[in-house]
Amino acid sequence: MKLATWNVNSLAVRLxxxxxxxxxxPVDAMVLQETKLTDDKFPHAAIExxxxxxxWFGQKTYNGVALLSRSPAxxxxxxxxxxxxxxxxxIAGTVSDLRVIGAYFPNGQAPDSDKFQYKLQWMxxxxxxxxxxxxxxxxxxxxxxxxxxxxxxxxxxxVAWMDQIHCTPQExxxxxxxxxxxxxxxxxxxxxxxxxWSWWDYRNLAFRKNQGLRIDHILVSEALRGKVSACAIxxxxxxxxxxxxxxxxxxxxxx
DNA sequence: ATGACTCCCAGTGGGAGA
Numbered sequence: 014m015k016l017a018t019w020n021v022n023s024l025a026v027r028l029x030x031x032x033x034x035x036x037x038x039p040v041d042a043m044v045l046q047e048t049k050l051t052d053d054k055f056p057h058a059a060i061e062x063x064x065x066x067x068x069w070f071g072q073k074t075y076n077g078v079a080l081l082s083r084s085p086a087x088x089x090x091x092x093x094x095x096x097x098x099x100x101x102x103x104i105a106g107t108v109s110d111l112r113v114i115g116a117y118f119p120n121g122q123a124p125d126s127d128k129f130q131y132k133l134q135w136m137x138x139x140x141x142x143x144x145x146x147x148x149x150x151x152x153x154x155x156x157x158x159x160x161x162x163x164x165x166x167x168x169x170x171x172v173a174w175m176d177q178i179h180c181t182p183q184e185x186x187x188x189x190x191x192x193x194x195x196x197x198x199x200x201x202x203x204x205x206x207x208x209x210w211s212w213w214d215y216r217n218l219a220f221r222k223n224q225g226l227r228i229d230h231i232l233v234s235e236a237l238r239g240k241v242s243a244c245a246i247x248x249x250x251x252x253x254x255x256x257x258x259x260x261x262x263x264x265x266x267x268x
Numbered sequence: 269a270t271g272a273c274t275c276c277c278a279g280t281g282g283g284a285g286a
Contacts, residue, residue: 022285023275047285049276074276075284120285128284160286179286214286215273226286258274258286 014266015040018115018156018229019250020212020259024048024077028056030253034261035063038247041083042108044115046158046259048077055079070101078104078115078157086113096138103139105146111237111266112150114143116157121178129178132160136187144194147234155196156231158259163188163198167227169208179228196232199244199264211246212259220251231264240266 017040021027024045035043048055048071055069060081070091071077078101080086086106092098105114116139121132147153161184165171174180192198200209210225219225233241243265251260 026275047275122284122286177286212286217272219273228286255274 014042014109014111014268015263016113016154016156016231016266017043017261017263018046018158018231019043019261020046020117020158020229020257022047022049022257022259024050024056024079025054026255027257028059030250030257032059032063034247034250035065035081038261038263040263042111042113043081044104044113044157045079045081046077046115046117047075048079049074050077068104068106070104072099072101076101076117078102078117080104080106080113080115082106082108082113084109093135093138093142096135096142098135102135107150110152112146112153114146114153114155116155116159118158118160120160121184123178124176124181124183133183133187136184136190140187140190140194143191143196147194151234151236153196153234154231154237154264155191156262156264158228159188159230160228161185161188161230162226162228163230166207167210169210169224169226174226179226191232195235197235197238199231199233199241200227200246200262202238202241203244209246210260211262213251215258229259229262231262233264233266237266242267
């Protein structure tokens with residue numbers, strides 16, 4: 014079984030690229046972030062024509078998430094239950110026997126901003142909800158745009174990024190908090206090329222110079238850890254014309 | 269260098285992203 018996550022930075026713009034990517038990468042399930050579409054505008058028919066069922070949860074202008082799957086998603090949840098939020102950031106469903114939680118973590122903007130406080134509160138709520146989900150669904154996968162670079166090796170210039178947004182000790186502590194629930198960073202189960210990033214700034218020729226961050230992640234529960242057979246970042250879509258600034262991440266689970 | 273690019277909604281500019 015293959016699953017993927019991709020921050021598409023506007024599904025209205027990236028729909029053709031998503032369909033191309035799915036044709037080349039026939040995953041069993043996929044989560045999207047930053048669809049930036051209200052629910053009435055979600056292009057479900059095009060996605061269904063590509064052979065996927067889809068659940069979506071969006072808003073105007075910002076955020077927005079979706080869950081695509083070959084087989085139906087059961088017990089679908091949108092956002093974190095009990096955590097009031099104006100922003101559409103989470104979509105979860107059970108696909109086959111797997112609990113799939115797709116998440117778009119807040120950016121946080123700057124460590125001294127109100128948005129950073131929102132990010133910390135959101136991450137606290139997410140962690141407690143994921144803890145309860147793990148009790149219900151031992152086979153759980155949490156994937157999406159975490160907006161956290163967990164370690165210095167996930168940052169092209171750790172000195173310049175030190176204590177900056179995505180790299181603060183508080184954000185990294187939250188990432189470790191998820192790991193301490195029993196989740197495992199699937200990407201790091203394998204030897205990976207050095208300077209592996211999932212996001213490159215649009216500005217300053219960052220992709221060409223390979224100056225990026227690894228902020229899109231796939232975390233798997235203990236029950237799944239032994240089944241992970243591969244995990245990789247697909248840089249190819251970042252070479253498209255009008256690319257998303259993020260690349261997809263794919264994980265493969267043995268049956 | 270509080271920049272750069274891209275997207276969105278706006279409305280002939282500005283916020284947000286990361």
